Amino acid sequence: MALRHAVLAALLDGEHSGYQLAKAFDVGMANFWHALPQQLYAELAKLERDGLITGREVVQEARPNKRLFTVTDAGLDELRRFAAGQSKPSSVRDDLMVKVAAADAVDTAELVGQLEERAAIAEAKIDLFDGLLRRMRGDADEAEFLARGRRIGPYLTCLRGRAFERENRDWCTRTAAVLRARAGADVRR
Amino acid sequence: MALRHAVLAALLDGEHSGYQLAKAFDVGMANFWHALPQQLYAELAKLERDGLITGREVVQEARPNKRLFTVTDAGLDELRRFAAGQSKPSSVRDDLMVKVAAADAVDTAELVGQLEERAAIAEAKIDLFDGLLRRMRGDADEAEFLARGRRIGPYLTCLRGRAFERENRDWCTRTAAVLRARAGADVRR
DNA sequence: TTGTTCATGTAACTCGTTACATGATTCG
DNA sequence: CGAATCATGTAACGAGTTACATGAACAA
Numbered sequence: 001m002a003l004r005h006a007v008l009a010a011l012l013d014g015e016h017s018g019y020q021l022a023k024a025f026d027v028g029m030a031n032f033w034h035a036l037p038q039q040l041y042a043e044l045a046k047l048e049r050d051g052l053i054t055g056r057e058v059v060q061e062a063r064p065n066k067r068l069f070t071v072t073d074a075g076l077d078e079l080r081r082f083a084a085g086q087s088k089p090s091s092v093r094d095d096l097m098v099k100v101a102a103a104d105a106v107d108t109a110e111l112v113g114q115l116e117e118r119a120a121i122a123e124a125k126i127d128l129f130d131g132l133l134r135r136m137r138g139d140a141d142e143a144e145f146l147a148r149g150r151r152i153g154p155y156l157t158c159l160r161g162r163a164f165e166r167e168n169r170d171w172c173t174r175t176a177a178v179l180r181a182r183a184g185a186d187v188r189r
Numbered sequence: 190m191a192l193r194h195a196v197l198a199a200l201l202d203g204e205h206s207g208y209q210l211a212k213a214f215d216v217g218m219a220n221f222w223h224a225l226p227q228q229l230y231a232e233l234a235k236l237e238r239d240g241l242i243t244g245r246e247v248v249q250e251a252r253p254n255k256r257l258f259t260v261t262d263a264g265l266d267e268l269r270r271f272a273a274g275q276s277k278p279s280s281v282r283d284d285l286m287v288k289v290a291a292a293d294a295v296d297t298a299e300l301v302g303q304l305e306e307r308a309a310i311a312e313a314k315i316d317l318f319d320g321l322l323r324r325m326r327g328d329a330d331e332a333e334f335l336a337r338g339r340r341i342g343p344y345l346t347c348l349r350g351r352a353f354e355r356e357n358r359d360w361c362t363r364t365a366a367v368l369r370a371r372a373g374a375d376v377r378r
Numbered sequence: 379t380t381g382t383t384c385a386t387g388t389a390a391c392t393c394g395t396t397a398c399a400t401g402a403t404t405c406g
Numbered sequence: 407c408g409a410a411t412c413a414t415g416t417a418a419c420g421a422g423t424t425a426c427a428t429g430a431a432c433a434a
Contacts, residue, residue, distance in 0.1 A: 002421065005284075009291040019385050028278075032286035039422065041387055062431065064385040076294060083295040087284035087303065089217075089310055095194075095276035097221035097349060102198040103342040105265060106272040114276065121278055146367045147374070153292040156367065160286060160360045167356050171349045178335050178345065185336070191393065208413050228394065230415055251403065253413040 003043050005082045006033045008075050011053060013154070015068040018044050030129065030154060031161030044069060052078050100175060108179050115176040122169035129162040192232050194271045195222045197264050200242060202343065204257040207233050219318065219343060220350030233258060241267050289364060297368050304365040311358035318351040 010021060010029065021044075022037035029035075035043075047053045052075035055067040071079070096118055099111055136155045137145035146152055199210060199218065210233075211226035218224075224232075236242045241264035244256040260268070285307055288300055325344045326334035335341055 005291075006287045009287050012291060012294055017385075018387090019383095022385095028280045030286075030290075032281045032283050032290075034280040034282070036423070037385095038387070038424090041385095045387090060384090063383090064430075066385060079291050080295050083288045083291060084299050087288065087307075089307065090281060090283040090285075091217045091223040092221045092279060092281060092353065093223070094221050094279040096279075097219075097346050098195045098198050099272045099276065100349075101219075101221075101342045101346045102194075102201055102268050102272060103345065104340050105201050105342075106269055110273050118276075118278065147370060151293050152367070152371075153290045153294075156292065156364050157286050157290045160289075160356075160364075163356050163360060164281065164353075167349075167352050171352060175345050175349075178341070181336060182341075206413075207415090208411095211413095225395070226413095227396090227415075230413095234415090249412090252411090253402075255413060 003033070003035055003039060004047065005079060006035070007040065007043055007047065008052065008071055008079045009153070011069060011071045011075075012079075013151070015070050017058075017066040017068055019066065027128070028125075028161070030132070030158040031125065031164055032157055047075070051075075096172075103179060108183050112176045112179050112183075115172045115179070119169045119172035119176070122165045122172065125165045126162055126169065129158050129165065132158050133162070192222070192224055192228060193236065194268060195224070196229065196232055196236060197241065197260055197268045197271075198342070200258060200260045200264075201268075202340070204259050206255040206257055208255065216317070217314075217350070219321070219347040220314065220353055221346055236264070240264075285361075292368060297372050301365045301368050301372075304361045304368070308358045308361035308365070311354045311361065314354045315351055315358065318347050318354065321347050322351070 006025075006029065007021065010016065010024060016024075018037070018041045021040050022035075025033060025035040025040060026037075044053065044055070048055055048069070051072060053069045053071055055069045057065060057067055059065050096114060099106065099114070103111060133142075133155065136158070137149065140149070145155065149155070195214075195218065196210065199205065199213060205213075207226070207230045210229050211224075214222060214224040214229060215226075233242065233244070237244055237258070241261060242258045243261055244258045246254060246256055248254050285303060288295065288303070292300060322331075322344065325347070326338065329338065334344065338344065
């Protein structure tokens with residue numbers, strides 16, 4: 001299974017509704033896992049059936065009722081078993097890179113536009129992660145927080161997410177510059 | 190569709206057999222796309238049926254016969270259409286990060302081992318990509334090659350792959366160090 | 379009054395992974 | 407003599423995506 005453990009890990013932060021999880025997994029959950037609402041509602045149902053989480057109904061007036069989920073002891077065991085098992089290296093699987101790989105046979109102007117757009121998105125995510133990191137560590141500085149903070153898991157993955165997006169931004173702008181320069185010089189003649 | 194265009198892009202380098210592609214996509218195709226042999230044979234069959242590639246049988250004596258595939262004009266059109274369409278940002282989807290996200294509730298020693306193992310794998314990939322890059326640019330230096338080389342697509346994606354793996358290695362070693370330090374200090378008491 | 383937020387799902391479909399199958403050759 | 411390399415696939419299953427459905431409250 002797959003999403004399963006990502007959801008359990010997310011629920012370590014405390015009670016969440018399907019809707020809240022959907023928002024977190026839409027942004028990318030610090031950029032290491034993405035999932036759609038439908039997937040989450042389905043997974044939450046399965047997790048509850050298997051006794052790894054429990055949900056409690058919260059009745060609301062101005063908004064639709066919701067269900068908040070918590071990890072059970074069985075869920076914690078499952079997470080521990082998962083963490084002990086082996087994990088295979090993952091790749092990135094990005095459409096934009098496929099396009100760059102085909103850059104020599106494809107309309108370059110179009111591609112440059114997409115690269116710049118992507119760089120802007122990456123920039124926005126960097127800001128977002130910066131904010132998350134600041135909120136998580138509170139008053140403490142980073143070294144202090146990592147040494148003695150109570151919940152550092154999401155902080156560490158968020159650091160990875162930010163580094164990834166920085167790399168992403170830099171590569172996109174550099175690649176765009178390279179392609180643009182070649183278009184100007186008209187290499188292929 | 191998905192793998193489809195990655196295969197077309199890979200075939201821009203010239204004729205390849207399913208087997209050769211399988212090896213390239215096993216390493217990760219410069220770390221941005223991974224696929225298993227079965228997937229590739231299936232995809233090649235579909236691509237040929239749709240007229241986007243053509244295969245020619247090569248009879249061999251000491252080895253099993255093979256089929257070498259080339260992109261057709263229709264295939265090139267398809268690639269161009271794909272490159273013009275929009276691409277959604279992709280996330281990383283890594284088991285190891287899920288485990289780190291759950292680090293506060295999980296056996297840390299185990300996790301540190303996995304992080305170090307992963308750092309070693311990343312290191313190996315960096316070397317591999319370094320070699321590929323050197324081979325692709327030949328005698329020219331990088332700026333020169335990127336300005337005037339004939340096929341720079343795979344070079345650019347390989348740069349991204351290397352940057353990704355460097356980031357990966359650094360994050361794994363740093364995260365392992367953080368978790369190890371906490372285990373020594375026994376934070377949770 | 380149009381769009382966004384909150385809140386939850388079902389159904390059909392495509393894509394990716396795991397398991398299985400075959401068989402000769404060459405390297406250590 | 408066992409393992410890896412070359413070379414190609416089928417079948418079943420699990421995971422992810424797209425499309426569809428509902429409905430009230432609130433902000434621009």
